[in-house]
Amino acid sequence: MKTALRLTMPTMLGCITLLMAGRALAVNLPDFSTLAAENGPAVVNISSERKPEIAQAARPNLPFDLPEGPDAAPLNELFRHFFGEQGEAPAMPSESLGSGFIISADGYVLTNHHVVKNADEITVRLGNRSELPAKLIGSDERSDIALLKIESKNGPLPTVKIGDPGRLKVGEWVLAIGSPFGFDHSVTAGIVSAKGRALPQDTYVPFIQTDVAINPGNSGGPLFNMNGEVVGINSQIYSRTGGFMGLSFAVPIDVAMDVVEQLKTNGTVTRGWLGVLIQDVTRELAESFGMQQPRGALVARVMPDGPAAKAGIAAGDIILRFNGEDIIYSSDLPPRVGRTAVGRKVPVDILRGGKPRTLKLAVAALPAQVERPSRGTPPSKASADRIGLIVADLPESQRGKRGGVVVQKLVAGPAQDAGIQVGDIILSVNSKDVADSAEFKRLVRRLPANQVARLLVQRGDNPHWLALRVPK
Structure with missing residues (x-):
């Protein structure tokens, strides 16, 4: 006996709704075919070759071939260590492959700096498989951008x-x-x-x-x-x-x-520069500064004779706005400064001691290298304090204008919890400079209990603000 399938009106309407929803979803999915077809001809393949300057390292005497490629280098060194060397392999040129795209009909091509870095020969392969030699117009390592030029004998080139x-x-x-x-x-x-x-x-x-x-x-x-x-x-x-x-x-x-x-x-790239080292404002640091929420770029160090130093910016200032633009994260600041014309005077809004201030600053050119302080050896004498630190004075050779103390030992406590390490140099406590260990002890003794304090700590070459909660 056959059973007839009966569809009620609600069931039919539900099926129709599902079908329509499925079609709508399919219609809303993007179709990239036209975009790819129209722009593909302007995208190129780039190969660069660097001629060998010295012969490759000798190969070990093994009954099998060594693996090749950059990831195999540590393994090869291990084989050489245990099995020795035999002769020198012939020097081989190094090659790099990448992509690029044509930005002008007369043959300017954009690619990455690392694709053509130190290249002796650069070849651009077009979409029609023709190959053209390329001239390097210029390259900028900081932005990883390189500009090439090719010459075509077949008229204008396709562009993006x-x-x-x-x-x-x-x-x-x-x-x-x-x-x-x-x-x-x-x-x-x-x-x-x-x-x-x-x-x-x-x-x-x-x-x-x-x-x-x-x-x-x-x-x-x-x-x-x-x-x-x-x-x-x-x-x-x-x-x-x-x-x-x-x-x-x-x-x-x-x-x-x-x-x-x-x-x-110009053949080179110039960027704006403030002359500061900055970091994010964490929730704990914001509390120590009396801020309702974290924002801005906290200044950890000011370079001597830099634009920020000349404008009066100091370590412990929080940059909230640069040239009228809000600074929410510290990472917002460098790109905006870098794209500011060198020599231009701009307003910089800061928070200092809980009070807002506006300074005028003339942006300078970013130097090729920024001078960094040298690292030193901690002295032997030490004294204890209430936050779990044992510190000592810096030797004369390491003392700067601001002084500081070096961490010799850590015991369980707030300082250890905050991430302070042996060898760190403490430059200030709650934005008050530390001249020596005696002053550091006085500042630590006066810290309010159960409140968040901030310490400016230099580790290696870089200063950094750390926040800790003072025990009762």
Whole structure:
């Protein structure tokens, strides 16, 4: 006996709704095919070659071949240590592969500095598989941007459109075209994960973070928005394996184009400089300064004779605004200073002793190298204090204008919990300079119980503010 399937009206309406929702979802998914087809011809593959200067290291006498590649170097050294050497291998040129894109019909090409660093020969391969030698116009290591020039005999070259990364929104779709592992014109897509990201050693670039799949060979390639405009140059990835792990970083195209104009005009890049070392304001530090919430860039050190020193900025000041722009995180400051014209006078709003102040500052040019203090050896004598520190005076050779004391030993207590280490030099307590160990003891004794205190600590070459809660 057959049973008839009966569909009630509510059931039919539910099925129709599900079908319509599925179609709507499919319609809302982005289609990158047109964008890739229109912009692919302007994306190029870049190979650079560095001629060998010396022969390669001798190879050990082994019954098997050694692994090759940068990751194999430690293993090879281990084999040489135990099995010895035999003769020298012939010197081989080193090669680097990356991506780039054409920004002008007369042949200017953008890529990363690290793709063409120290190259003797640079070759650009176009989308039609033709290869052209490239001339390096200029390169900037701090922003990881390089400008190349190629000459085409077949008329104007295809170019990309330059967009505005300032209009990018977190969660917006973006697309990359490049040559990962040498696979030309590979297209990958994702979303903008964050903006204005600061990375170690790259403080002058407010990186665009994405989850677009970027791998070796993608470096220097363009990052497009959905309007087909370049908004960034794929530069770095965060990885524990050497491959893509979901964190990619691109240099904003406006930063790159500013570098391009300076390289074309001057052959070098000049950036603004304040002459300060800064750090984030943590919740504990904010409490010690009497702030309702953490914000701004806390000054840990002021360089002698720098623009900040001449303007009256001091260690312990918190920079809240620079040239009318709010500084929420300390990483907001360096890119804004770096893009300020050298010699320009700008207002800097600071918080000092709980009171706001505005100073005028003339921005100087960032020097190639910033002088750093030398490291010293702690003396032998020491005395104890109430926060778990045993400190001693600095020797005359290590004393600066501000003095300071060196940490010789730690015992369990607030200082250890705050992260202070043996060998650290304490320069100030609650923004009061420490001349010697006797003054340090007086300042520590006067700290209010159960309140947050801040210590300016120099570890190695860099000063840093740390917060600790004083015991009852």
